[in-house]
Amino acid sequence: MDDNFYATTLDSTNKTVKWDVVGDTKEFPNPFYKLIIRQFLLGHTAKEDEYNVIEVETSSMTESKPNQVKVPVAVLKAGETRSIQTVLEFPDSPVTFTLVEGSGPVYIHGQQVPGNYEIEDTTELSDEEEEDEEDVKMANAKAKNAKNAKNGKK
Template sequence: MEANDQIFFGCTLSDTNTCATWDLIKEDDFRCNKLVIKQILLDADAKNDEYNVVEVMSSRDLVKIPIAVLKAGEQRMAIPDLEFYESNVTFSLIRGSGPVHMCGHIVREYVDIMYVSKDGHQTHKYPRLS
């Protein structure tokens, strides 16, 4: 078993669903949790001549900042390659009606647990993946 696990992350923001949140899962078996955003895409059905602005807020840094400004006919895709460590993250469509699709992955690094028996024998174990 590898020492880390990657899980797909995706969400869609629109005028009917303006926010999406990644809730940090903090478990003792993990050393580090991070969310990596690789692409932000404007849907083919997006309105022409409308700017779509995606904003992010991290609970760790308490900062709100736009991460993508997309417009049909001008720019339909952003590749931000953003990483958020050990923090709940909320994405909001603060302007436009979308739909805007976001994708990336969640990385979980596991702690190497070492057990030492009474006779001094050492064993290493990674926690089970669910």
């Protein structure tokens, strides 16, 4: 299983796009893929002063049960914000992107990767942020060790 480039366009004639590996057995015979969105980009023909709002609908785990959620993930406007860099991971399909406001075009770029694939965060951290990250890792490790000791595990 290889990772693949993912791209789609939302505009006034195509306001909704669905990513569904389970429903597409031709392209994804093994449905263990996840979607990682890296960028939302407003096209050069977008109308000035028009907000373009992209909403995602997907499943989320709440209180140990799946729940459908709809949430805006990007707001773009010509003359202000033409692109947004992000790392949005969707481990389960289907995922539906909808242009709920504006006429676009909005380009969505990312990757389709095997579900057990770990993404590498390429953002540079300051020395202080690296120390904070190490502190969190140490605290998590201590909590896990304490829990295992309490349960009689090594």
